[in-house]
Structure formats: structure tokens, C-alpha cells
Amino acid sequence: MYPFDFQHRPAGFEPLENEPIFDPARHLQLERPQTVYGLDELGYSEDVLRDAPASFAATSVFRILSDEGAALLYDTVKRLEDFCTSNPRIARNVRGGVYRSKFLRDLCLSQEVTKFLSDIVGLQLMPHTIPHQLGHLNYNPKTLGENVDKWHVDTLRFDYVMFVTDPKRNQGGQFQYFKGTKEEMAALKAEGQAVPPERIISPDMPGPGYAILQQGNLVVHQAKGLTAPGERITMVNGYIPFDPDYPDYARYDQLCHADPAHVVTTEYSRHAAVQTKRFLEKHLIDQPFSDAQSQSAEHLEHAAEILRVAAEQIRAGKGQMEHFGD
Numbered sequence: 001m002y003p004f005d006f007q008h009r010p011a012g013f014e015p016l017e018n019e020p021i022f023d024p025a026r027h028l029q030l031e032r033p034q035t036v037y038g039l040d041e042l043g044y045s046e047d048v049l050r051d052a053p054a055s056f057a058a059t060s061v062f063r064i065l066s067d068e069g070a071a072l073l074y075d076t077v078k079r080l081e082d083f084c085t086s087n088p089r090i091a092r093n094v095r096g097g098v099y100r101s102k103f104l105r106d107l108c109l110s111q112e113v114t115k116f117l118s119d120i121v122g123l124q125l126m127p128h129t130i131p132h133q134l135g136h137l138n139y140n141p142k143t144l145g146e147n148v149d150k151w152h153v154d155t156l157r158f159d160y161v162m163f164v165t166d167p168k169r170n171q172g173g174q175f176q177y178f179k180g181t182k183e184e185m186a187a188l189k190a191e192g193q194a195v196p197p198e199r200i201i202s203p204d205m206p207g208p209g210y211a212i213l214q215q216g217n218l219v220v221h222q223a224k225g226l227t228a229p230g231e232r233i234t235m236v237n238g239y240i241p242f243d244p245d246y247p248d249y250a251r252y253d254q255l256c257h258a259d260p261a262h263v264v265t266t267e268y269s270r271h272a273a274v275q276t277k278r279f280l281e282k283h284l285i286d287q288p289f290s291d292a293q294s295q296s297a298e299h300l301e302h303a304a305e306i307l308r309v310a311a312e313q314i315r316a317g318k319g320q321m322e323h324f325g326d
């Protein structure tokens with residue numbers, strides 16, 4: 001169960017009216033990807049693999065939405081386009097659409113989709129508990145040729161990138177990922193070198209409603225600009241490991257660039273509180289009777305540490321926005 005209802009919306013996030021009702025049976029068409037890449041194939045070391053919640057890196061293209069589901073999502077994201085904002089990485093995006101659109105929210109929180117993606121990753125996932133990390137929408141910049149998003153890694157662990165518009169109608173506009181580690185990308189950029197074409201994977205997206213899934217903090221990716229006039233809209237939905245023993249990967253300093261001040265602190269602190277609550281429930285509230293002194297103390301300390309780190313991040317405030325450029 002998702003920990004919040006959406007009855008309390010931030011100021012300025014009014015709900016859309018007269019929306020279609022999301023129906024998983026009609027609107028989903030979940031088809032497993034043919035290929036799943038591991039972090040080792042990108043060159044990540046044993047140490048990184050040991051610390052990562054899963055050895056999964058990314059998938060080939062797979063289908064999420066039926067034709068009807070894709071058409072309804074397109075109508076919905078067109079209604080949301082008026083709410084586009086900019087940040088240093090992305091010229092036009094809509095975040096927080098899940099507060100405005102119940103259709104988008106129900107898709108992003110869909111238990112069917114969450115279970116399907118968990119099976120691919122090999123780890124139980126849950127929709128991200130920062131609502132602005134759900135249903136993120138990228139719209140192509142007004143300037144032809146300008147990249148939709150620069151080379152970067154995400155400040156969350158798992159996300160899918162799904163085409164809402166039909167990529168076959170466009171020239172350019174590919175979603176791409178780097179066959180290498182983020183340290184290798186940083187080294188290439190530090191030396192002023194171009195990314196070698198043979199190390200760029202450009203999945204061939206057959207139509208709207210198709211996606212790739214990635215461990216977005218470890219897979220360097222970008223979204224190319226269109227090379228001829230057209231419309232390119234993608235949706236990114238974020239997930240966290242269900243098991244609260246995994247560390248929290250959210251980055252308040254980065255979120256501050258993308259999200260409004262009256263939203264980001266509330267969402268982030270609530271997310272930290274939920275992570276702590278789920279950890280406490282697993283280890284302390286639901287624990288059997290025992291004399292495990294040190295274990296109980298460690299669990300209490302761990303819960304306090306989650307909150308301490310979150311408070312430290314909030315006090316540190318906005319940081320330098322991290323990306324690898326175009």
C-alpha cells in the first residue's frame with residue numbers, strides 16, 4: 001500500500017476534471033523484455049555490485065501500455081503541458097502531475113506494473129514515496145536540436161522511461177544509455193572527449209507505451225533532441241526497494257533544482273519519515289520477544305541515523321546540479 005492518499009495537495013496543484021478512469025485490464029499490456037543487462041556488463045566492480053540493491057542494470061525495450069492506454073495517457077499529458085517548468089538539465093518538464101491527474105497517479109501506483117517490474121529486477125519494489133518522483137514528464141524543448149535531457153544518472157534507484165508519443169514519427173529524439181560506468185563517463189568528460197558511438201545504446205522504440213527499465217543511479221543516460229519538427233513526450237516513473245533495510249538514495253540537494261520550495265522539503269522529510277517508520281515496523285514494532293540487547297540498540301540507532309542524515313541534507317540545502325553535459 002502506498003503510504004499517502006492524495007487528498008492533501010500542495011498549493012497550485014489543482015486536480016483535472018472529467019478524467020478517464022485507469023483500468024489495468026484495458027490499459028496495460030505488460031510484455032517482458034527480451035534482454036536484461038547486468039551491472040557487470042557495464043563494467044561495475046564487485047564492490048559496487050555488493051552495495052547495490054540488485055545486480056540488474058537495464059532492459060531492452062518492453063511494452064507497458066495497450067494502444068487504448070497509450071492514447072489516454074497522451075490526452076492526459078497534453079492537458080498537463082501547461083504546467084511545464086525548467087531546470088538546469090531539462091528545458092521543459094512537468095513534475096507533480098500525480099497530484100493533478102488521477103489517471104496518471106493510478107498508472108504510476110499500479111500494483112500490476114510494480115509487481116511486473118519487481119520480477120524483472122529480481123527485487124520487490126514500491127512506487128517512490130516522493131510523489132514528484134512519480135510520473136515525471138519530459139516534453140521536447142522549443143528549440144529544435146536541443147537535447148531533451150543531458151547525460152546524467154538519476155537520484156533514485158529504479159525507474160522506467162516510457163514513450164508517450166510515437167517515436168517512429170520523429171527524427172532524432174532517441175533515449176540512450178552508456179555502456180560503461182558513471183566513473184568512466186566522468187573521466188571521458190573531464191578529458192573533453194566525445195562519448196564513443198560504439199558505447200552508446202539507442203533502444204529502438206516501436207511505439208507509444210513502450211519503455212526501458214533501469215537502475216537509474218548506475219546507468220548513465222540521456223535523451224536526444226529532435227532533428228526535425230515534431231512532438232516527443234516521455235514519462236519516467238520512479239521506484240524504491242520495498243525492503244527498508246536498503247539505504248535511502250534520495251538527494252534533497254538535487255531535488256531543490258527541480259521542485260518548488262513549498263513542495264520539496266515537505267515531500268523529502270515525509271519520505272524520510274516513511275522510510276524510518278517502515279524500518280521501525282520491520283525490526284522493532286513487529287519484533288518477537290527476546291533478550292537481543294545489542295540488536296535492538298543497533299536498530300534504534302539505524303532509525304535515528306536515517307532521520308539525522310535527512311535533517312543534515314535539508315540543512316545543507318540546494319547543491320550544485322550534477323550531470324555530465326551533452
Ligand SMILES: [Fe+2]
Pocket residue numbers: 152153154216221
Ligand atoms: Fe534520468
